[in-house]
Amino acid sequence: MTTVASNVSEETDSPYALTHLDALESEAVHIFREVAGEFERPVILFSGGKDSIVMLHLALKAFAPAAIPFSLLHVDTGHNFSEVIDYRDRVVAEHGLRLHVASVQDYIDRGVLKERPDGVRNPLQTVPLTEKIQQEKFDAVFGGGRRDEEKARAKERVFSLRDEFSQWDPRRQRPELWQLYNGRHAPGEHVRVFPLSNWTELDVWQYIARENIELPQIYYAHERPVFKRSGMWLTAGEWGGPKDDETVETRLVRYRTVGDMSCTGAVDSDATTIEKVIAEIAASRLTERGATRADDKLSEAAMEDRKREGYF
Amino acid sequence: MSTTTAEELAGLSATTLLRFATAGSVDDGKSTLVGRLLHDSKSVLADQLEAVEHASRSRGAAEPDLALLTDGLRAEREQGITIDVAYRYFATPRRRFILADTPGHVQYTRNMVTGASTADLAVVLVDARNGVIEQTRRHAAVAALLRVPHVVLAVNKMDLVDYEESVFAKIAEEFTAYASDLGVPEITAIPISALAGDNVVEPSANMDWYGGPTVLEHLETVPVSHDLTSCHARLPVQYVIRPQTAEHPDYRGYAGQIAAGTFRVGESVTVLPSGRTSKIAGIDLLGKAVDVAWTPQSVTLLLEDDIDISRGDLIVPSHDAPATSQDVEATVCHVADTPLTVGQRVLLKHTTRTVKAIVKEIPSRLTLDDLSQHPEPGQLVANDIGRVKVRIAEPIALDSYAASRRTGSFLLIDPSDGTTLAAGMAGEAFAAEKELPVADDEGWDF
Numbered sequence: 001m002t003t004v005a006s007n008v009s010e011e012t013d014s015p016y017a018l019t020h021l022d023a024l025e026s027e028a029v030h031i032f033r034e035v036a037g038e039f040e041r042p043v044i045l046f047s048g049g050k051d052s053i054v055m056l057h058l059a060l061k062a063f064a065p066a067a068i069p070f071s072l073l074h075v076d077t078g079h080n081f082s083e084v085i086d087y088r089d090r091v092v093a094e095h096g097l098r099l100h101v102a103s104v105q106d107y108i109d110r111g112v113l114k115e116r117p118d119g120v121r122n123p124l125q126t127v128p129l130t131e132k133i134q135q136e137k138f139d140a141v142f143g144g145g146r147r148d149e150e151k152a153r154a155k156e157r158v159f160s161l162r163d164e165f166s167q168w169d170p171r172r173q174r175p176e177l178w179q180l181y182n183g184r185h186a187p188g189e190h191v192r193v194f195p196l197s198n199w200t201e202l203d204v205w206q207y208i209a210r211e212n213i214e215l216p217q218i219y220y221a222h223e224r225p226v227f228k229r230s231g232m233w234l235t236a237g238e239w240g241g242p243k244d245d246e247t248v249e250t251r252l253v254r255y256r257t258v259g260d261m262s263c264t265g266a267v268d269s270d271a272t273t274i275e276k277v278i279a280e281i282a283a284s285r286l287t288e289r290g291a292t293r294a295d296d297k298l299s300e301a302a303m304e305d306r307k308r309e310g311y312f
Numbered sequence: 313m314s315t316t317t318a319e320e321l322a323g324l325s326a327t328t329l330l331r332f333a334t335a336g337s338v339d340d341g342k343s344t345l346v347g348r349l350l351h352d353s354k355s356v357l358a359d360q361l362e363a364v365e366h367a368s369r370s371r372g373a374a375e376p377d378l379a380l381l382t383d384g385l386r387a388e389r390e391q392g393i394t395i396d397v398a399y400r401y402f403a404t405p406r407r408r409f410i411l412a413d414t415p416g417h418v419q420y421t422r423n424m425v426t427g428a429s430t431a432d433l434a435v436v437l438v439d440a441r442n443g444v445i446e447q448t449r450r451h452a453a454v455a456a457l458l459r460v461p462h463v464v465l466a467v468n469k470m471d472l473v474d475y476e477e478s479v480f481a482k483i484a485e486e487f488t489a490y491a492s493d494l495g496v497p498e499i500t501a502i503p504i505s506a507l508a509g510d511n512v513v514e515p516s517a518n519m520d521w522y523g524g525p526t527v528l529e530h531l532e533t534v535p536v537s538h539d540l541t542s543c544h545a546r547l548p549v550q551y552v553i554r555p556q557t558a559e560h561p562d563y564r565g566y567a568g569q570i571a572a573g574t575f576r577v578g579e580s581v582t583v584l585p586s587g588r589t590s591k592i593a594g595i596d597l598l599g600k601a602v603d604v605a606w607t608p609q610s611v612t613l614l615l616e617d618d619i620d621i622s623r624g625d626l627i628v629p630s631h632d633a634p635a636t637s638q639d640v641e642a643t644v645c646h647v648a649d650t651p652l653t654v655g656q657r658v659l660l661k662h663t664t665r666t667v668k669a670i671v672k673e674i675p676s677r678l679t680l681d682d683l684s685q686h687p688e689p690g691q692l693v694a695n696d697i698g699r700v701k702v703r704i705a706e707p708i709a710l711d712s713y714a715a716s717r718r719t720g721s722f723l724l725i726d727p728s729d730g731t732t733l734a735a736g737m738a739g740e741a742f743a744a745e746k747e748l749p750v751a752d753d754e755g756w757d758f
Binding site for chain 1: 328329358397403407408422423550554560607610623664730
């Protein structure tokens with residue numbers, strides 16, 4: 001029973017309807033421009049992963065033909081895929097960008113941070129990140145976080161106010177109404193901004209395909225020596241793998257996410273092209289994080305807890 | 313989906329996006345409906361389900377609790393309630409969906425306002441055994457206030473009333489009459505059982521008498537955008553793009569997201585509040601020159617004349633320029649924990665412009681239960697909806713919210729700490745403004 005209470009007809013979508021990718025792109029550009037208009041020192045967190053690459057692409061489009069009014073910040077865990085660092089440096093040079101690096105290794109060398117027994121450095125990123133934000137007085141920090149990634153992220157606002165300790169308090173978030181983002185903050189506080197909040201993993205890949213965006217090659221299927229730990233294929237490296245009881249084998253794999261080598265797993269895949277990657281993701285029965293991130297499996301609230309401390 | 317073809321992939325990229333919000337009282341089965349929509353549309357992946365099963369088991373539950381899919385915060389899981397809006401994403405081959413999953417508790421009216429502010433459609437859930445209750449009327453009123461274009465009444469738990477058509481018909485009739493009075497433009501009533509899966513994704517075998525769409529089918533087919541040709545075109549200037557490079561020495565573009573209507577090259581435009589005029593020399597749609605652009609595209613306008621324009625200005629067609637004013641009368645939903653009082657100094661954020669303002673008057677507070685007005689309440693507290701009169705330091709061009717959700721809305725912000733105080737909607741509160749009763753005494757409390 002459909003009750004039409006007025007003269008709104010059962011028309012099909014009007015010619016003015018945007019495709020979902022155009023709608024998401026337009027929204028993200030709006031967010032970038034809001035930050036450029038309202039903040040003094042914004043920075044884009046750039047890891048060389050696909051989400052941050054898409055963010056950079058959107059920012060370039062948002063301000064074309066001018067240069068983007070932001071610098072980049074990489075939190076370097078010291079356990080990087082060389083393909084990703086190469087990519088990062090190439091992009092920075094190509095667009096004449098300024099890159100800030102916050103180094104986890106420096107903190108470990110100085111004795112400020114302690115290496116964890118499992119060698120996982122993802123959680124160690126928080127201190128270098130937040131200290132860099134304070135040192136450089138960044139007042140808006142773009143992150144590539146998407147709400148589809150994780151259930152604590154699903155609660156995060158597009159503009160997420162952080163206190164002088166960079167902490168997130170999920171119970172004290174500002175309501176976010178219409179597209180009226182409130183970026184007001186006191187000195188010392190900053191705002192995390194998530195222009196890809198409403199994108200899903202599949203949207204990101206479809207956009208990469210549509211815009212023909214180059215990615216580090218590790219996102220496509222390739223032969224790689226890997227070993228199994230906690231059900232995931234990890235790449236051997238100086239970070240502490242494989243151990244004696246772990247054996248290396250060469251497999252056809254690709255990465256769905258890019259992060260610290262110690263906790264980012266590869267997936268078995270023969271997707272050598274972007275079309276094949278999209279088909280693979282559309283058919284996958286595992287989320288991106290479920291398939292490839294060890295650190296999120298630590299507890300039911302692992303992400304929420306890390307975000308509270310200042311993780312992005 | 314394991315045999316996704318190239319055509320299906322192409323189909324995926326051509327889909328449109330529907331933003332919708334859910335509203336329901338605590339035990340109406342909202343989480344179950346959301347869980348069912350996600351689960352039956354195959355949007356819950358194996359590792360998420362495994363996590364839910366694991367968490368349910370460790371709490372001693374026999375069945376996986378689908379609400380754990382959506383309650384993302386520690387405090388929510390501890391208390392078993394939804395505190396804050398969560399956004400969910402799912403897709404079918406026909407459309408992509410962004411679901412604002414809003415809490416049902418009365419004290420979280422502000423969160424329903426948050427979810428509804430960007431929604432094209434609201435699903436209001438009713439327990440078939442209880443029918444239309446106060447909370448249902450409240451949800452309908454919020455959807456009407458926020459001018460959500462489509463409202464779905466989902467009459468849930470039909471399995472508990474023997475799938476009786478008469479039960480459904482009575483509730484649908486009562487709700488439709490109420491919501492139509494408020495000016496809700498389109499109401500679709502669907503009898504469902506979220507628990508049993510009737511008419512959520514799959515048509516029900518238990519309700520032969522129902523010939524309409526399932527919830528998902530309706531979500532897939534409801535039109536997402538209206539005819540824009542009749543809308544007033546508005547472009548709030550976000551940022552001025554001036555490369556000042558050898559390649560583009562004179563480029564001066566006014567970047568913004570078109571808030572309403574369409575703009576064409578050659579059109580005469582006026583810049584507000586200055587009132588200066590020019591013509592559109594070009595439109596850049598993210599690097600591509602176009603002749604026409606429309607809402608909600610993010611564009612850059614190039615004008616024929618070099619006039620003074622900066623962030624916060626509004627570009628409009630010269631033949632359709634709104635009046636500017638320093639006095640605003642609006643309905644607001646108070647969203648902060650501290651009250652809004654007469655005489656309070658605030659900031660008003662409208663599109664890309666933030667101006668100083670003072671609350672001159674709070675003429676009335678609305679009781680959502682019966683839509684009665686409580687006159688001169690003196691202040692508004694969290695979750696209150698009321699009328700306010702605000703005097704602002706500089707003139708702005710505010711449309712009525714009925715004409716444009718984007719240029720008729722604003723925020724009131726506390727200048728001392730940046731807290732968002734209230735969400736404002738300019739002009740009349742409801743589309744069908746009937747003579748609202750004035751509360752005689754108490755009974756306006758919620």
